Amino acid sequence: MPNPEYDVIVVGAGSAGAALATRLSEDPSKKILLVEAGHDYANIDELPDEIRQGHATGTDLAIAPDGEHNWDFVARATSLHDNMQVPRGKITGGTSAINGQVYLRAIPEDFEAWVEAGNDEWSYEKVLPFMKKLENDLDVTDQYHGNDGPIVVRRxxxxxxxxxxxxxxxxxxxxxxxxxxxxxxxxxxxxxxLPLNNPDGIRWSTAIGYLTMARDRPNFSISADSHATRILIENGSALGIEFKKNGEQIKATAEEVVLSAGPIGSPHLLMLSGIGPHEQLEAVGVPVISDMPGVGQNLRDHxxxxxxxxxxxxxxxxxxxxxxxxxxxxxxxxxxxxxxxxxxxxxxxxxxxxxxxxxxxxxAKAAGEMRLVSADSDVQPELDYHLxxxxxxxxxxxxxxxxxxxxxxxxxxxxxxxxxxxxxxxxxxxxxxxxxxxxxxAHTMHHISCTAQMGVESNPMAVVNQYGQVHGIKGLRVADLSIMPDCPRANTNSPAMTIGEKIADFMK
Missing domain, CATH: 3.30.410.40 (Cholesterol Oxidase; domain 2)
Known part of the structure; x- marks a missing residue:
């Protein structure tokens, strides 16, 4: 094939994706494309009030159902609750641009469990430097906190x-x-x-904290309003992606593709591209490239x-x-x-x-699942939380x-x-x-995760290894909350950014 247009394409400019793409673009020799389905606001002054305003907590004030910044997913919560709204951010910054700004970290025992699942690079000691790197804690200065990172934290x-x-x-x-x-x-x-990332009443999303650092770099591009529909895969290697923009279907190629589309978007894109449980793919007419039963399974939340x-x-x-x-x-x-x-x-x-x-x-002990119901990328997958x-x-x-x-x-x-x-x-x-x-x-705390969990290749439910690389597919990674083996004992915005930071470090 011709030389790829980019070194890395990152799909999704949310909590993990914006952090990862920003860090990768620090290397001026690497050409990075960040693809985002939602709109991009280049600075704080352009943000709509409901996005910029950080005093309110939760998506009830940040967005309305069917709003332009909300994917507006619907899920089955429990055996008695069928119609649960699952708002996710559709904007640069992703859900960090619409959330409640709670900045809680996972605790050491969460990471110990990940290590026990075969992910020794994710011990608390190895992850702590990245948690410190991303934060600017205005209240606490000690060996556990950072004070010069892109995300401002206060109490x-x-x-x-x-x-x-x-x-x-x-x-x-x-x-x-x-x-x-x-x-x-x-x-x-x-x-x-609560530690909160809303200094001076501003919802300090990754679009503000991270992308502001990267926007003027000549090796970095953002393609907003661009809905990724398929990963281009040939002979077991990812070559790029297809995405829709302004009614046009566009292809972009890269040495490596990283999915940071979130715990719904990333497994959905894998399945649309032929990677997932074969019976689901075959049922909707998607050609199977890799029968991977763990894709969409192990859905966790609080x-x-x-x-x-x-x-x-x-x-x-x-x-x-x-x-x-x-x-x-x-x-x-x-x-x-x-x-x-x-x-x-x-x-x-x-x-x-x-x-x-x-x-x-x-x-929680219970886990849910996400199922592919159509080969059409505009049709939302089925979500069953089993709360x-x-x-x-x-x-x-x-x-x-x-x-x-x-x-x-x-x-x-x-x-x-x-x-x-x-x-x-x-x-x-x-x-x-x-x-x-x-x-x-019962309802979600908006911390959906774990739908493409990391683990050793001998684990049939593991989708990626601990470096985010999809088992059996070259040049393809997942870097977002999807890869966690279990939902941590914390709100998930900080863990998502930490994942972006750590996998970016793996890729350098």
Whole structure:
């Protein structure tokens, strides 16, 4: 074939892809193309308010369903919840451009499990330098933190906490949980301020933190509004990609292709290109290049439910711009051997005058799957999360809900919480009734991952090796949350950027 146009094509300008492409382009001899399905805003001033505004947390304020910056996936959450929205960012910065800006790291035990799965390059000691490299922590200076990286991290201080957040800390500590200032310390547990990447109210996405460094490099190009539809593969080697832009089908070639399209986009593109479970590919008429049963399997996330109270009639609800998510409790479930497998966060809904305490399961036993349903790249894959589809997941969440209700009874909440409105007393009669409520109400914490997991080639479910290289296909890697063997005990934006940094280092 003719000489390739690029040294590397990176598909997806999200949390991992923007970091990876920026680092690769530091070598002026390497020509890098970054392909992004969504729109590109070249600087902060061009960003729409709902993208730039970082006070709000979560995709409910950042984007609306069917919005231009949202892939707007739909999934089956549980056996009783069929229509769960799964927003993912469709914009440079990816989901880091629409998310809640929580910057929590995976804990050392998460990486130990990855090493046990045959990925010795992913120990905590080997990953820590990249976690430090990407951050500029404004509050903590020690051997575990970075202070000159592209992603700015800060915490709300005690005098910045609104009443419900201060009450949350008081209620939690009264129940015996310790306080912590730095949730990103490797030994941290307990309640304290969340590390957030939103300095001065700006949602500090990878488009701002990373791509700003790369945009003016002559060896670096961004092709936005470009939907990748297929990997070009010939004789077991990836030669480039096809993508749609402005109604035109375009081919681009490279020495190496890296998929950073996210835990839905990357496995979807693999399957559309003939890499995946043969029965799914054959069913929709995609020629099988590599029968790889692990593609789309092992779907992981953090199940969550909201315990809801009505606010006292005379309580002045906080303005949405003050930011509803400033503190969190990370703890170990009763009887669990998995440290920090749970999280609790206090929130509010000013429109409905409600307070919500979110219970989250950080290390679930159940796993879901993603299935190819069409050879058309515009048809979304089928997502089945199987949330709480394991007795131990249900029991931990059951205990969490009951504990949250007790938190709400603490005197610190007098004058703030009026009455519990969900779950109802009938939902709390017994374990079975509460389990039913959990299955009706469980939803994603927006941390989907693990759908193209890394592992040794002898593992039939491993899609890539620990360097992100797809087993059996030359010149093709995956570098995003897809490759994690399990969802870490943390929100996933920081892990995604860490993956981008580390695989870029492998490629240099």
């Amino acid at each position: 709300y201080q005690p005098d910045e906490l609104v009443d419900d957040q201060a009450a949350f800390i008081e209620a939690v500590t009264a129940s015996g949980f310790p306080r912590t200032y730095d949730h990103n310390h490797p030994a941290s547990t307990g309640v304290g301020p 199940p969550s439910v909201h315990v809801r109270w009505r606010a006292e009639d005379n309580f002045p609800m906080p303005d949405v711009l003050t930011g509803p998510q400033k503190t969190a409790l990370r703890y170990t479930a009763k009887g669990s051997e998995l440290r920090n497998d749970m999280i609790a966060v206090m929130r509010w809904n000013s429109v409905n005058r409600e307070f919500l305490m979110s219970a989250g399961l950080y290390l 709480l589809d394991h007795p131990y997941d249900l029991s931990r969440m059951r205990d969490a809900v009951r504990m949250h209700i007790e938190f709400g009874k603490h005197p610190a909440y007098h004058g703030i919480l009026k009455e519990l409105i969900d779950p109802l007393p009938t939902d709390l009669v017994c374990d079975e009734s509460l389990d039913h409520w959990l299955l009706l109400n």
